[in-house]
Amino acid sequence: MNRIIRQQNAISGRVVVLVHITTLMLALVSCSVPYDLEVSPASTNVSSTPADSSAGRVAEMTSTPIDSHIEGDITGQSNSGIPGDEGRATYIQLDSPSQSFSVEDANNTTPEDVLREVSFSPDAGGGGSCGDIQDSFQHPTIMLFDDVEYLEWREDASIYVCGWQPDELVSHTVESTDEEIVFEELLRAGSDGGIYTSYAPGLNTPEGLYAIKFEGESGSVTRSVYVERPTEPRLYIEGEDKLILYNFRPDEHVRVFAYKEVDMFVKGLVAWDEYQVDNNGQLIVQLEEDIDSYSFEEHVVVGDLSGEVHVFPFTIQYVPGSILSPYSVTVFRPTQQDLQSANNLWRLAAYRDLREPGTQTYNVTVRSTDEWRWGFSWCAMDSDTLQGIRSPLSIEFSIDGRQLSNVHILEYDDTTSDGWTCHRWSTILTNWPPNRRVELEVSYGLTESIYDGRASYPSGEYHQVITVDVD
Secondary structure, three states: OOOOOOEEEOOOOOOOOOOOOOOOOEEEOOOOOOOOEEEOOOOOOOOOOOOOOOOOOOOOOOOOOOOOOOOOOOOOOOOOOOOOOHHOOOOOOOOOEEEEOOOOOOOOOOOOOOOOOEEEEEOOOEOOOOHHHOOHHHOOEEOOOOOEEEEEEEOOEEEEOOOOOOOOEEOOOOOEOOOOOEEEEEEEEOOOOOOOEEEEOOOOOOEEEEEEEEEEEOOOEEEEEEEEEOOOOOOEEEEEOEEEOOOOOOOEEEEEEEEEEEEEOOOEEEEEEEEEOOOOOEEEEOOOOHHHHOOOOOOOEEEEEEEEEOOOOOOOEEEEEEEEEEOOOOOOOOHHHHHHHEEEEEHOOOOOOEEEEEEEEEEEEEEEOEEEEEEEEEEOOOHHHHHHHHOOOOEEEEEEOOOOOOOHOEEEEEEOOOOOOEEEEEEEEEEEOOOEEEEEEEEEEEEOOOOOOOEEEOOOOEEEEEEEEEE
């Protein structure tokens, strides 16, 4: 086997902490009285990289007077699997026929049950070093193994081992119970006497107990871990051009979705296609050349029975959000063209301003195929006034009681024809559920009274609620 010599960095200990930022709060708002409106929207991680083994390891890889709080109208701007019990394949059939996924040939419209934009959160990493630990090591000691006793395929276990001499060469091996070496590398301890690495069983690694061993002139230390096959549906990416679906329900119908980054911490749907897994619950999808620009975690599978499945393991770059819509309607952030073409729902509802805390209700009827622009605006006599009153104001949008994520809201500033400065929020609603009722609410709060240049608004909670009946 090939051996790898690595110079270990004393601060490169790898402890992964996932930080979920799936919903961003909407805030910073302002308001005014009616006006003529014109809108012109404007630590290094070190992990082992083992060679392929006989265990089947796979490398990872017109202005109109309206109230200032409502949105304005737009005025022109080959390895084989290993047979399992009862003849069913319990390992991945890597030589199975594959199907293809091409953005050009796939569906480009957004399904009703899926979000067009999804948020993802950055993954914060942390770690330590052997120099941070006050113990006086008499012999090599494993200080961190992610507290795992079991590992499934490609599940990564971070390890650091202290107690070596600086620059000491250390052999790192993984052995099966029959003493077969399935992984081997040569590491060099850092100046703090620490080894920092990781181990992840490859695809199709046989189930069983494995010994993770480190050995050098200072001694040796071993930790055992049990490798098991996944028990849940899994989506793997092999190289840069292949998706592997494993452990889905036999003959299940699935949809594969491709997303790409469209804004900071926001990914947009590019295309999707439908497939059926085989009677072993497996499918290999070959990604065509038009996917080359995508990064590691750009694909999500939704099975009719298995539900939503992301690439495993998650990339260390970010934690993905769910692509399944929690709302009864399709919601997406508008483009400039959407702002100009979609009708304003507040026009249909005949918006009425609240000059003191309370609730204002409306009732409208729409068709299921209608596309409406829904949002809110806060304006002030000038930008300084607007800026000064934002801090005591907060705003939240909800659909049937579920808060609308910031990822679906377009925020922009503009100046009206009479010189007032505005900050606006806008989203698009479509694919309304037939013969049902949908409740839309804009809630905004003031922690202190504000004056926008024409009127004052007392502190308190304000609610603008539209009940939408769908034909």
